[in-house]
Amino acid sequence: MQKIGPRDRVWGGTVGLVTSLTGIGAAHAQDGASSSGGRELQTVVVSGQRSSLDVLPANILDTPQTIDVVNSELIRQQGAATLADALKNVPGITLNAGEGGTHGDLVNLRGFSAGDDYFMDGLRDTGVYDRDTFDYEAVEIYKGPASTLFGRGSTGGVINQVLKSAKLTPVDDFALTGGTNSEVRMTADLDQPIADHAAARLNLMGQRNHTDGRPFALTQRWGAAPALGFGIDTATTVTLKYLHQQEDNMPDYGLPFIFDRPVPVPRDTFYGLPDDDRFKTRVDVITGRVQHLFNNNWSVSDTARYGNYWFLSRQTAAIDGSANCFPTATTSGYFPGAPLCASLAASAQVPVAANNPYFPAIGTPLDAIEVLRDRPSSSGTIRTAMNDLGITGRFSSGPLDHTLVFGLEYDDESADLTRYVNQDTVIAPVPVLAPDAFEPFPGTQTTVSQLPNTQTHTVGVYADDMITLGAHWRLTGAIRYDSFHAHYDQPLGKASHFDHTDDIWSPRAALVYKPNERLSTYFSYGTSFDPSAENLALSASNQALPPEKDRTFEVGMKADILQKALTVTAALFDTEMTNARISDPLQPTLQTLAGTERVQGLEIGVQGYLTERWEVLAGYTYLDSWAIGLAGPGIRGPIPNTAHNQGNLWTTYEFDHGLTLGTGFNYIGQRLAGTDTQFIPGVISVASVPGYVTWDALASYRLTHSLSLQLNGYNLTDRYYFMNSYFTRPNENHTVPGPGRTVLLTARLSL
Numbered sequence: 068m069q070k071i072g073p074r075d076r077v078w079g080g081t082v083g084l085v086t087s088l089t090g091i092g093a094a095h096a097q098d099g100a101s102s103s104g105g106r107e108l109q110t111v112v113v114s115g116q117r118s119s120l121d122v123l124p125a126n127i128l129d130t131p132q133t134i135d136v137v138n139s140e141l142i143r144q145q146g147a148a149t150l151a152d153a154l155k156n157v158p159g160i161t162l163n164a165g166e167g168g169t170h171g172d173l174v175n176l177r178g179f180s181a182g183d184d185y186f187m188d189g190l191r192d193t194g195v196y197d198r199d200t201f202d203y204e205a206v207e208i209y210k211g212p213a214s215t216l217f218g219r220g221s222t223g224g225v226i227n228q229v230l231k232s233a234k235l236t237p238v239d240d241f242a243l244t245g246g247t248n249s250e251v252r253m254t255a256d257l258d259q260p261i262a263d264h265a266a267a268r269l270n271l272m273g274q275r276n277h278t279d280g281r282p283f284a285l286t287q288r289w290g291a292a293p294a295l296g297f298g299i300d301t302a303t304t305v306t307l308k309y310l311h312q313q314e315d316n317m318p319d320y321g322l323p324f325i326f327d328r329p330v331p332v333p334r335d336t337f338y339g340l341p342d343d344d345r346f347k348t349r350v351d352v353i354t355g356r357v358q359h360l361f362n363n364n365w366s367v368s369d370t371a372r373y374g375n376y377w378f379l380s381r382q383t384a385a386i387d388g389s390a391n392c393f394p395t396a397t398t399s400g401y402f403p404g405a406p407l408c409a410s411l412a413a414s415a416q417v418p419v420a421a422n423n424p425y426f427p428a429i430g431t432p433l434d435a436i437e438v439l440r441d442r443p444s445s446s447g448t449i450r451t452a453m454n455d456l457g458i459t460g461r462f463s464s465g466p467l468d469h470t471l472v473f474g475l476e477y478d479d480e481s482a483d484l485t486r487y488v489n490q491d492t493v494i495a496p497v498p499v500l501a502p503d504a505f506e507p508f509p510g511t512q513t514t515v516s517q518l519p520n521t522q523t524h525t526v527g528v529y530a531d532d533m534i535t536l537g538a539h540w541r542l543t544g545a546i547r548y549d550s551f552h553a554h555y556d557q558p559l560g561k562a563s564h565f566d567h568t569d570d571i572w573s574p575r576a577a578l579v580y581k582p583n584e585r586l587s588t589y590f591s592y593g594t595s596f597d598p599s600a601e602n603l604a605l606s607a608s609n610q611a612l613p614p615e616k617d618r619t620f621e622v623g624m625k626a627d628i629l630q631k632a633l634t635v636t637a638a639l640f641d642t643e644m645t646n647a648r649i650s651d652p653l654q655p656t657l658q659t660l661a662g663t664e665r666v667q668g669l670e671i672g673v674q675g676y677l678t679e680r681w682e683v684l685a686g687y688t689y690l691d692s693w694a695i696g697l698a699g700p701g702i703r704g705p706i707p708n709t710a711h712n713q714g715n716l717w718t719t720y721e722f723d724h725g726l727t728l729g730t731g732f733n734y735i736g737q738r739l740a741g742t743d744t745q746f747i748p749g750v751i752s753v754a755s756v757p758g759y760v761t762w763d764a765l766a767s768y769r770l771t772h773s774l775s776l777q778l779n780g781y782n783l784t785d786r787y788y789f790m791n792s793y794f795t796r797p798n799e800n801h802t803v804p805g806p807g808r809t810v811l812l813t814a815r816l817s818l
Contacts, residue, residue: 116128116136118130118134118207118209119188119189119205119207119227119229120189120207120216120227121189121368121457121459121472121474122189122216122457122472122474122529122531123216124459124470124472124533125470125533125541127625128587128625128627128634129541129579129581129587131543131577131578131579131589131590131591131621131623132209132210132211132213132577132589132591132593132621133209133210133211133224133621133623133636133638133640133670134207134208134209134210135156135157135207135208135210135672136205136206136207136208137153137154137156137157137205137206137208138204138205139203139204139205139231141153141156141684141717142200142203142206144717144719144729144765144767145717145763145765145779146244146777146779146811146813147200148199148200148201148252148274149172149197149198149199149200150172150197150198150199150200150206150226150228151172151174151197152200153200153203153206154174154206154208154226155715155733156684156686156715156717157208157686157715158670158672158686158687158688158713158714158715159176159177159210159223159668159670159688159690159713160174160175160176160208161174161175161708161709161710161713161735161738161791162174162175162790162791163175163180163182163708163791163792163793164320164321164791164792164793164801164802164803171194171195171196171197171198171348171378172185172196172197172198173791174226175223175708175709176208176210176223176224176225176226177210177211177223177224177640177642177666177668177690178223178642178664178666178668178690178692178706178709179222179223179642179644179664179666179706180222180223181220181222181223181224181225181226182602183219183220183601183602184217184220184221184222184223184224184225184226185198185225185226185228186217186225186226186227186228187227187228187230187310187352187354187372188227188228188229188230188308188354188356188370189227189370189455190354190370190372190453190455191217191218191451191453191478191480192228192352192374193374193376193449193451193480193603194348194350194352194374194376194378194449195348195376195378195380195449196312196314196348196350196376196378197286197288197314197316197348198228198312199272199274199288199290199312201254201270201271201272201290201292202230202231202270202272202290202292202310203228203229203230203231204229204230204231204232205229206226206227206228206229207226207227207229208224208225208226208227209221209224209225209227210223210224210640210670211223211224211591211593211619211621211640211642212224212593212594212595212617212618212619212642213225213575213593213595214547214549214571214573214593214594214595214596215529215531215545215546215547215573215574215575215593215594216529216531216545216547216575218476218478218525218527218547218549219525219549219551219595219596219597219598219601219614220595220597220601221595222595222597222615222617222642222644223642223666230292230294230308230310230354231256231268231270231292231294232268232294232296232306232308233258233265233266233267233268233294233295233296233299233306234258234266234268234296234299235260235264235266235299235300236258237258237259237260238256238257238258238268239256239257239258239817239818240254240255240256240257240815240816240817240818241253241254241255241256241815241816241817242254242255242813242814242815242816243813243814244811244812244813244814245811245812246276246809246810246811246812247279247808247809247810247811248276248277248278248279248806248809248811249275249276249277250274250275250276250277250811251274251275251276252272252273252274252275252276253271253272253273253274254270254271254272255269255270255271255272256268256269256270257269257270262297264297264298264299264300264301265295265296265297265298265299266295266296266299267293267294267295267296268293268294268295268296269291269292269293269294270290270291270292270293270294271290271291271292272288272289272290272291272312273288273289273290274286274287274288274289275287278319278806279806279807279808279809280334280335280787280804280806280807281319281334281335281337281804281806282335282337283317283319283337283339283341283504284316284317284318284319285316285317286314286316287314287315287316288312288313288314288315288316289312289313290310290311290312290313291311292308292309292310292311293308293309294306294307294308294309295307295308302359302360302361303357303358303359303360304356304357304358304359305355305356305357306355306356307353307354307355307356308353308354308355309351309352309353309354310350310351310352310353311350311351312348312349312350313347313348313349313350314346314347314348315345315346315347316345316346316347317339317341317344317345317346318339318344318345318346318380318382319337319339319803320338320339320382320383320384320801320803321338321384321789321801321802321803321804322336322338322385322801322802322803322804323338323384323385323386323387323438323499323800323801324740324754324794324797324800324801324802325427325433325436325499326427326429327743327752327753327754327755327797328754328755329756329757329789329802330433330499330500331433332499332500334787334804334807336500336502337502337504338383338384338385338438338440338502338504339382339383339384339504340383340440340442340504340505340506340508341504341505342505342508343381343383343508343510343511344381344382344383345379345380345381346378346379346380346381346382347378347379347380348376348377348378348379349376349377349378350374350375350376350377351374351375351376352372352373352374352375353372353373353374354370354371354372355370355371355372356368356369356370356371357369363461364460364461364462365458365459365460365461366458366459366460367456367457367458367459368456368457368459369454369455369456369457370454370455371453371454371455372451372452372453372454373450373451373452374449374450374451374452375448375449375450376448376449376450376451377446377447377448377449378446378447378448379445379446380443380444380445380446381442381444381511381512382442382443382444383440383441383442384440384441384442384443384801385438385439385440385441385499385502385801386438386439386440386441386491386798386799387426387427387438387439387797387798388426388439388798392406392407392408392428393406393407393408393428394407394408395407406428406429426797426798433499433500434498434500436498436499436500437496437497437498437499438496438497438498438499438502439491439492439494439496440490440491440494440497440506440508441489441491441799442489442490442491442494442508442512443486443489444486444487444489444511444512445484445485445486445487446484446485447482447483447484447485448482448483449480449481449482449483449603450480450481451478451479451480451481452478452479452480453476453477453478453479453480454476454477455474455475455476456474456475456476457472457473457474457475458472458473458474459471459472466536466537467534467535467536468534468535469532469533469534469535470532470533470535471530471531471532471533472529472530472531472532473529473530473531474527474528474529474530475526475527475528476525476526476527476528476529477525477526477527478523478524478525478526478527479522479523479524479525480522480523480603481520481521481522481523481603482519482520482521482603482604483520484517484518484519484520485515485517485518486515486516486517486518486519487512487513487514487515487516488512488514488515488516489512489516490508490509490512493509494506494507494508494509495507515559516559516560517557517559517560518557518558518559519555519556519557519604520555520556520557521553521554521555521600521603521604521605522553522554522555523551523552523553523554523600523603524551524552525549525550525551525552526549526550527547527548527549527550528547528548529545529546529547529548530545530546530547531543531544531545531575532544532545538581539580539581539582540578540579540580540581541578541579541581542576542577542578542579543575543576543577543578543579543591544575544576545574545575545576546572546573546574546575547572547573547575548570548571548572548573549569549570549571549573549596550568550569550570551568551569551570551571551598551600551614552566552567552568552569553565553566553567553568553598553599553600553605554566555567555600555604555605555606555610563606563607565605565606565607565610567598567599567600567605567610567611569596569598569613569614571596571614573594573595573596574592574594575591575592575593575594576591576592577589577590577591577592578590578591585626585627585628585631586624586625586626586627587624587625587626588622588623588624589621589622589623589624590620590621590622591619591620591621591622592618592619592620592621593618593619593621594616594617594618594619595616595617596614596615596616596617597614597615597616597617598614599612599614599648608658609648609658612648612658612659612660613660615644615646615647615648615660616644616645616646617642617643617644617645617664618642618643619640619641619642619643620640620641621638621639621640621641622638622639622640623636623637623638623639623640624636624637624638629675629676629677632675632676632677633673633674633675633676633677633683634672634673634674634675635671635672635673636670636671636672636673637669637670637671637672638669638670639668639669640667640668640669640670641665641666641667641668642665642666642667642668643663643664643665643666644662644663644664644665645663646660646661646662647660647661647662647663647664647694647696647697648660648662649661649662649696649697649700650700661696661700662694662695662696662697663694663695663696664692664693664694664697664706665692665693665694666690666691666692666706666709667690667691667692668688668689668690668691669688669689670686670687670688670689671686671687672685672686672687673685673686680720680721680722681718681719681720681721682718682719682720682721683716683717683718684715684716684717684718684731685714685715685716685717685718686714686715687712687713687714688712688713688714689711689712690709690710690711690713691711692705692706692709693705693706694706697742698742698751699742699751702751704742704751704753705739705742705753706739707738707739707740707741707792707794708738708739708740708756708791708792709738709739710735710736710737710738710758711736711737712734712735712736712758713734713735713736714733714734715731715732715733715734716731716732717729717730717731717763718730718731719765725768725769725770725775726766726767726768727765727766727767727768728764728765728766729764729765729766730762730763730764730765731762731763731764732760732761732762732763733760733761733763734758734759734760735758735759736758737755737756737757737758738755738756738758738792739753739754739755740753740754740755740756740792740793740794740800740802741753741754741792741794741795741796741800742754743796743797754794754797754800756789756792756802757788757789759786759788759789759805760786761781761782761784761786761788761805762782762783762784763779763780763781763782763783764779764780764783765777765778765779765780766778773816773817773818774814774815774816775814775815775817776812776813776814776815777812777813777814777815778810778811778812778813779810779811779813780808780809780810781806781808781809781810781811782805782806782807782808782809783808784808785807785808786805787804787807788804788805789802789803789804789805790803790804790805791803
């Protein structure tokens, strides 16, 4: 058990190896025929790739921050059905497990939670759901604080989903997948021009699957995404996109921690109650965009969105009681050698409670430990309405060339939630080594405990000027002002009503040096802010606090080599939040901005083609993270769920006659799940999740010009590992095992 304290030495140099897999979404240029088999090869040019965002008008190679792009071709190769699957290609990202019944996509980015940092076509995607890739053109990950670009949040960065647009090139693509996890997945991508400069597109998806090694976990979802485009390839373009996605899943809350480690049980051990557990969502998002090019130098765009996100979450997890000693040797659950409260110092007495008799003391045999059932349950609807107006202009002032971006944003969000009374005290405990998935329980939670409603209104104004100084230097300066207002009502029981407004300025500056057109080096400085209501929730403990603020310094390089077929990137960064929210040591029911969180890191990446046929994507990141105040007042400890070391590799080779083989691995080192102050009174220990390596492989074969087969294998060594974790204290935590060995076969018809 690792001990930490206020004087523990943590490496403090500015270190980190960052992977900016800048060329993942490389543009595929003209095709050429091979000399054998008539197979078409793709000539890949990675330079000139641009971000999809208007606020970043330069090529990614020349943009002074780490940007990863996972394109649709890579998603197709790997059979990545969810955003979480696609993000395995991006070092510096770890998955989080939900708290209090929440589910959906939850990740840490560069050590900081990115729960409110999902975007879709440049506008915030606030909903609680598992995002499917069926309508993805690409996924862009912008690392580092950037409130100048995105408004609130973005401490570690943001994740932007680029949805497919209607285009003038017809598309008829169908895929059917089956697998060893009882998976059936069907997708369709249909695009048809409807006029000289207009087109319509429709993407469809349906999926049902279990999870290898987890007997009850079940995924069921479907989606439809129509899109229209008018004025394509003209000066004025109008696009309209609609996304509908529904899911009705049997969630997996995973396993509990015992003595600061995941309980050592077989992977198929299930602590849920499948007769009642459910996670349902219904997502409807409509986005419209108008762009007009006045000339080669000036343009204006306006993007508007309305989103409606409904969810219902009923999940069951294993929890301990809340004591670490027994009042007497005759107390229920007592075993020989267990500590008696009378033998401990009075200040350390935390006796067994009558309704939680199974908190395991250190040394308790596993076969003597029982756990209770934690049943958080909630439902609600999140609604969003937002608009982004942007103007981009290029002009000169003497010897200086300017690219100016000016914008005005409006964002209106609301969350109407219902929280139900937890049944954790009314279901009989079960042995931790042999839980009963069909144990009797009182039925679906129907007693409402809270009805919180949160509304936020944001107005943001920003300006970004990229100045070119001669052939080699570029200077960027940016500033943004946000007025963020939150209103919170909770009328049930002990009523709560809060209002809070934050007025924040966010600066950004960077310097780029280009020795030649294929190499870019940069230094950047960025900031971000995190208001108390950024996740659409306020409470009495934090409603009076100003936002958390942080800053990042980053230095890096990006280079195109091998005739621009391969991109190599590297960066060092240092992110620090000096006013993190922590519990007030003088008033434990309140929070104070007295904590510090810091992550120093290094990323490197390689992506592109080593030869005409051999493609590679590889990355590595090192994160050194620490915090003061999270584990206790003035105490220095880890930032949860942040791995020191993380790496990935994916490589494919295209043979003659339509055969492609590929393989790769994902590595995540040990992660510290959270701090524990209860098992041993007066001592702070660290709960952790072990590191792992998983190995995947691909084989695809084109049977005809239109029909191909693709075989994907995942976790081929059948490694028992843990994908994510959640840990607040020894009696409330969980970690979810990853799927066992899985094989999927996909037939694809492209007409």
